[in-house]
Amino acid sequence: MQVYLDNAATTKMDKVVADIMQTYFIDKYANPSSIHQKGEEVYNDVEKAKDKVAKILNAKAQDLIFTGSASEANNFIIKGVVRANKDKGNHIIVSEIEHPCVLGPAKELVKEGFKVTYAPVDKKGRIKMSELKDMISEDTVLVSIMTANNEIGTIQNIKKIAKLVKKSGAYFHTDAVQAVPYLELDVKDLGVDFLTLSAHKFHGPKGVGMAYIDRSVKINPLISGGEQNYSLRAGTLDVAGIVGFSKALELAYKNREKKIEKIRELRDYFLEQVKKNIKDVHLNGHEKFRLENNLNLRFNGIEGEAILMDLFNQGICVSTGSACSAKNLRTSYVLQALKINSDYLNSNVRFSLSKNTTKAELDYTVKKLKETVARLRSFSPIK
Ligand SMILES: Cc1ncc(COP(=O)(O)O)c(C=O)c1O
Structure with missing residues (x-):
């Protein structure tokens, strides 16, 4: 998929x-x-x-x-x-x-x-x-x-x-x-x-x-x-x-309300499933004042970049930050501005949805993410 x-x-x-x-x-x-x-x-x-x-x-x-x-x-x-x-x-x-x-x-x-x-x-x-x-x-x-x-x-x-x-x-x-x-x-x-x-x-x-x-x-x-x-x-x-x-x-x-409602529902469903299936995951940014299509998640103990590569190998495209900085692995100045503990500054992945996103795609992503995180954490020195 x-x-x-x-x-x-x-x-x-x-x-x-x-x-x-x-x-x-x-x-x-x-x-x-x-x-x-x-x-x-x-x-x-x-x-x-x-x-x-x-x-x-x-x-x-x-x-x-x-x-x-x-x-x-x-x-x-x-x-x-x-x-x-x-x-x-x-x-x-x-x-x-x-x-x-x-x-x-x-x-x-x-x-x-x-x-x-x-x-x-x-x-x-x-x-x-x-x-x-x-x-x-x-x-x-x-x-x-x-x-x-x-x-x-x-x-x-x-x-x-x-x-x-x-x-x-x-x-x-x-x-x-x-x-x-x-x-x-x-x-x-x-x-x-x-x-x-x-x-x-x-x-x-x-x-x-x-x-x-x-x-x-x-x-x-x-x-x-x-x-x-x-x-x-x-x-x-x-x-x-x-x-x-x-x-x-x-x-x-056009039909903006309906469209964003669907995206919000899917995003909330995704977050719920991720939290249900994976331990020690945190949301970066605001829970209420946030775009309906954005989930920036912190997976303590592992590198966001490693998650991204692993997911990519399974057909899933995500990002660790902005597209502009994606190719040079700099620590995100946005996350630094949030004063996140420096141990976790590189443990983040951005999932961004659109009107084309489906529940089946999110279910597949949760399944693969769960396997990826378990595998990466199994040999992570940071617990
Ligand atoms: C908030 C914000 N401003 C500006 C830009 C730049 O847009 P463009 O790709 O059209 O130059 C982007 C694109 O990533 C963005 O997210």
């Missing part, structure tokens, strides 16, 4: 999304910036696709900039906003458990004279609000805190954080890449100035990200040299990608 439980890394594209995208490679191939009829036809399709996304996010279509990834969108927002608003100050706050594509640009900005402070989280991965409050100063230009963490699935109270940040006069960005379809992403209700998404995390195409930006805020372009995207990101529009993104997002939010 083949089981894919690495949906936080990426998801399988929906067939309808792939079919729609195909149209724009073969038939409707004109450049949306061309002024002839074929170009205009494609331009209109892009506009319709953007309108659909805007409606779901309760944003304006002109506030959406499609990019080549969420990593690009995060770089664009973080660098673009602080560089354009130097008159407001030189201080940035990011949480210590942000994705590397937020931590990276923040670090780069230090070389340009900006100050970066890292907002700490508690043992379950939630932002310590009073510490965040104390960090914000008159010089703070931008605060970036992710909606939900990719490794441990912990969800932040973005509405509350945005309110606190906005009250101080700073701008607020949230990386919501892992949140679709698990949370409603109404940018007005959340009170965010900037938000990032990535299509491949919700059964859309890889290589298509999106930056929601409140256009009343000054922002520098990341790629200049063309008038596309209101001169904020030059380059011929990725028509197939934008249409694919839009369709995938529309499908993600």
